[in-house]
Amino acid sequence: MxxxxxxxxxxxxAKGFTASGIHAGIRKNKSKADLALIMxxxxxxxxxxxxxxxxxxxxxxxxKKNIENGVAQAIVCNSGNANTCxxxxxxxxxxMCNIVADNTDVKAEDVVVASTGVIGQPLDVTxxxxxxxxxxxxxxxxxxxxxxxxxxxTDTVKKEVAVEFELGGKxxxxxGIAKGSGMIHPNMATMLVFITTDAKISKEMIKKxxxxxxxxxxxxxxxxxxxxxxxxxxLLASGQCENAEITDENDDYASFCKALNYITTALCRKIxxxxxxxxxxxxxxxxxxxxxxxxxxxxxxxxxxxLFKAAMFGADANWGRILCAIGYSGANVDITKIAVSLSSQAxxxxxxxxxxxxxxxxxxxxxxxxxxxIIINIDLGxxxxxxxxxxxxxxxxxxxxxxxxxx
Amino acid sequence: MxxxxxxxxxxxxAKGFTASGIHAGIRKNKSKADLALIMxxxxxxxxxxxxxxxxxxxxxxxxKKNIENGVAQAIVCNSGNANTCxxxxxxxxxxMCNIVADNTDVKAEDVVVASTGVIGQPLDVTxxxxxxxxxxxxxxxxxxxxxxxxxxxTDTVKKEVAVEFELGGKxxxxxGIAKGSGMIHPNMATMLVFITTDAKISKEMIKKxxxxxxxxxxxxxxxxxxxxxxxxxxLLASGQCENAEITDENDDYASFCKALNYITTALCRKIxxxxxxxxxxxxxxxxxxxxxxxxxxxxxxxxxxxLFKAAMFGADANWGRILCAIGYSGANVDITKIAVSLSSQAxxxxxxxxxxxxxxxxxxxxxxxxxxxIIINIDLGxxxxxxxxxxxxxxxxxxxxxxxxxx
Numbered sequence: 078m079x080x081x082x083x084x085x086x087x088x089x090x091a092k093g094f095t096a097s098g099i100h101a102g103i104r105k106n107k108s109k110a111d112l113a114l115i116m117x118x119x120x121x122x123x124x125x126x127x128x129x130x131x132x133x134x135x136x137x138x139x140x141k142k143n144i145e146n147g148v149a150q151a152i153v154c155n156s157g158n159a160n161t162c163x164x165x166x167x168x169x170x171x172x173m174c175n176i177v178a179d180n181t182d183v184k185a186e187d188v189v190v191a192s193t194g195v196i197g198q199p200l201d202v203t204x205x206x207x208x209x210x211x212x213x214x215x216x217x218x219x220x221x222x223x224x225x226x227x228x229x230x231t232d233t234v235k236k237e238v239a240v241e242f243e244l245g246g247k248x249x250x251x252x253g254i255a256k257g258s259g260m261i262h263p264n265m266a267t268m269l270v271f272i273t274t275d276a277k278i279s280k281e282m283i284k285k286x287x288x289x290x291x292x293x294x295x296x297x298x299x300x301x302x303x304x305x306x307x308x309x310x311x312l313l314a315s316g317q318c319e320n321a322e323i324t325d326e327n328d329d330y331a332s333f334c335k336a337l338n339y340i341t342t343a344l345c346r347k348i349x350x351x352x353x354x355x356x357x358x359x360x361x362x363x364x365x366x367x368x369x370x371x372x373x374x375x376x377x378x379x380x381x382x383x384l385f386k387a388a389m390f391g392a393d394a395n396w397g398r399i400l401c402a403i404g405y406s407g408a409n410v411d412i413t414k415i416a417v418s419l420s421s422q423a424x425x426x427x428x429x430x431x432x433x434x435x436x437x438x439x440x441x442x443x444x445x446x447x448x449x450x451i452i453i454n455i456d457l458g459x460x461x462x463x464x465x466x467x468x469x470x471x472x473x474x475x476x477x478x479x480x481x482x483x484x
Numbered sequence: 485m486x487x488x489x490x491x492x493x494x495x496x497x498a499k500g501f502t503a504s505g506i507h508a509g510i511r512k513n514k515s516k517a518d519l520a521l522i523m524x525x526x527x528x529x530x531x532x533x534x535x536x537x538x539x540x541x542x543x544x545x546x547x548k549k550n551i552e553n554g555v556a557q558a559i560v561c562n563s564g565n566a567n568t569c570x571x572x573x574x575x576x577x578x579x580m581c582n583i584v585a586d587n588t589d590v591k592a593e594d595v596v597v598a599s600t601g602v603i604g605q606p607l608d609v610t611x612x613x614x615x616x617x618x619x620x621x622x623x624x625x626x627x628x629x630x631x632x633x634x635x636x637x638t639d640t641v642k643k644e645v646a647v648e649f650e651l652g653g654k655x656x657x658x659x660g661i662a663k664g665s666g667m668i669h670p671n672m673a674t675m676l677v678f679i680t681t682d683a684k685i686s687k688e689m690i691k692k693x694x695x696x697x698x699x700x701x702x703x704x705x706x707x708x709x710x711x712x713x714x715x716x717x718x719l720l721a722s723g724q725c726e727n728a729e730i731t732d733e734n735d736d737y738a739s740f741c742k743a744l745n746y747i748t749t750a751l752c753r754k755i756x757x758x759x760x761x762x763x764x765x766x767x768x769x770x771x772x773x774x775x776x777x778x779x780x781x782x783x784x785x786x787x788x789x790x791l792f793k794a795a796m797f798g799a800d801a802n803w804g805r806i807l808c809a810i811g812y813s814g815a816n817v818d819i820t821k822i823a824v825s826l827s828s829q830a831x832x833x834x835x836x837x838x839x840x841x842x843x844x845x846x847x848x849x850x851x852x853x854x855x856x857x858i859i860i861n862i863d864l865g866x867x868x869x870x871x872x873x874x875x876x877x878x879x880x881x882x883x884x885x886x887x888x889x890x891x
Contacts, residue, residue: 132811164840196804197841391887397603404539434604480798
């Protein structure tokens with residue numbers, strides 16, 4: 078298969094796309110941009126996946142309706158207010174689409190709308206209306222960073238990635254931006270991710286590619302076990318790289334999925350590493366499971382354990398908490414077959430074999446766990462299936478950030 | 485039905501029981517007692533409920549075997565080491581029972597054994613062996629506090645309660661001690677609780693009473709969502725108050741269950757309020773659910789949400805996080821029918837109606853949430869069932885305590 082090469086440009090790397098982000102006044106803090114626009118100069122095939130929380134942000138309903146026909150052309154997103162649990166939420170989300178349409182050539186029903194921030198406070202559409210002409214005027218083909226900045230909430234770094242890949246001899250591009258820091262937990266439902274590509278792919282296949290991909294990527298991240306109300310992943314394909322349209326599961330589809338997985342995995346790692354208050358990325362690799370669900374359940378349970386996450390913050394090789402989290406996960410495992418090792422750039426250390434502790438150097442373990450990317454390797458020794466989940470440590474700052482988020 | 489009167493005495497309030505707690509040397513810190521003994525001068529009927537974690541502490545297996553015949557006479561418990569995930573764990577737990585037998589009239593097979601502390605470090609039985617004569621010599625009928633102290637790990641206060649009640653004109657007593665701070669989460673599995681009574685009750689009925697009670701009490705607490713490997717609730721009945729033995733579900737059984745529920749609810753509240761790092765007890769009362777499981781799932785989901793718990797630490801009425809936790813709970817609810825209010829000694833404030841926010845005074849809310857016992861009232865407006873769960877806020881100190889627990 079072809080090579081994937083990382084490039085610059087985020088959501089503007091693909092042909093046809095521009096982006097912008099400005100301070101519209103939804104947030105009080107004027108130095109923080111709060112409104113983003115991503116625009117294609119042609120209609121795109123499009124797919125979205127949404128939160129599975131029963132409480133859904135109003136924008137989810139509107140986006141779902143707008144994208145049902147498999148096409149879209151623009152994405153508008155505000156931060157600072159989630160437009161969720163508001164009596165007039167859907168009306169406001171629809172107005173946001175109309176405001177985009179009023180200021181561009183895009184039809185309201187081809188706009189993807191998203192909001193992120195506080196739940197249950199009415200979203201005043203006036204600042205969005207007033208800012209839209211400037212937001213549209215700011216659209217540019219190196220505007221991805223501006224958009225990535227504008228969708229951030231408690232994120233500390235903006236999250237962008239882009240790649241170049243080939244489809245039938247044509248050079249294609251794909252790139253994405255993401256936000257998401259707290260309220261991130263398996264079940265999709267976890268963040269905002271906007272991905273664009275200039276590959277040509279049918280409505281059916283773009284939907285299939287995205288919904289398959291998220292099972293192993295965005296559904297395998299956890300920052301705090303809370304599944305958010307608003308989050309979604311949207312993929313737009315402009316088709317401007319002029320490959321033969323992907324309409325079935327051929328080699329080009331496989332290449333497309335591989336590129337997509339590169340983008341989504343990179344964004345997952347960025348999101349987990351920038352979890353609220355996090356100092357470390359935790360990657361839990363489970364192998365030897367009896368079934369795929371067992372592998373996934375174990376990986377997610379470990380990555381979600383508050384006790385384990387706090388131990389990682391303290392660089393404490395308290396592997397008993399890993400065993401404990403496996404034990405209550407509900408997965409079908411034989412505890413006496415489990416082996417655990419911890420690794421990072423600084424090395425690898427075995428801590429548990431056959432479900433019991435083995436002697437190891439605490440100094441060596443400390444050295445390994447002091448790094449900022451830790452891999453927890455769990456071999457269940459009982460089958461062929463594996464899975465990876467991503468998370469972060471639990472820190473003082475998580476509590477600080479969430480102790481008084483609204484003020 | 486009869487009155488229940490709170491009295492002093494803990495596990496020694498019931499006739500026949502003595503208790504003691506000393507520093508045996510399992511912990512390095514000499515000022516912290518680490519070995520407890522509870523003893524009855526006659527054989528008791530007995531029941532236990534255990535963790536549902538697949539990873540079970542070795543003492544669980546030994547206690548289960550010893551209590552299978554429905555009788556027991558003594559409880560030995562150490563803190564500082566969980567004797568879990570050790571290759572020789574069961575052997576060590578059996579030795580602990582033998583050591584009790586060697587120093588008393590109690591048979592080894594009538595000893596309930598428990599351990600709590602770090603997982604995966606071999607438990608040296610030598611200090612227990614050496615300390616047992618002194619532990620037995622220290623047994624006294626006001627020794628409940630000593631035992632309650634000795635079983636504490638990261639607990640900050642000892643947990644004891646006792647009551648007086650009547651069975652067929654006879655004055656009976658029941659009392660308990662508990663430990664449990666982190667690693668506490670629904671599914672039993674959550675702490676150590678030892679309860680004694682001088683009521684006369686058959687093996688069958690004591691088992692039924694305990695296993696029914698925990699569904700609404702210990703299975704409804706959560707400190708951090710982690711289900712521990714070691715924890716259990718044990719109930720011993722000496723029969724020395726000379727009531728007519730309870731052998732079926734008659735009025736006396738109902739009185740017995742009511743007294744038991746008083747003890748267990750009181751201990752649940754104490755455990756939740758003393759959750760690791762906690763500054764507040766959170767009591768989530770759900771009403772109007774379609775089914776009992778729905779009521780329980782909602783109550784537990786709210787009490788377990790890290791985001792909500794952090795908001796309570798900050799006395800922030802961020803009710804959106806309550807709706808969010810209801811939404812992802814998996815319960816069958818109609819979001820548009822939900823009403824939420826928050827209350828404490830300082831008053832009550834409505835924050836959500838029909839699933840949407842309503843205007844409320846942030847100052848008033850702050851005043852209510854600054855108290856140390858907060859009630860979250862959730863009316864699902866959709867049925868007849870209710871449930872209560874207990875938890876605590878998420879604080880800096882939780883992270884501090886768990887960031888480097890082993891050192």
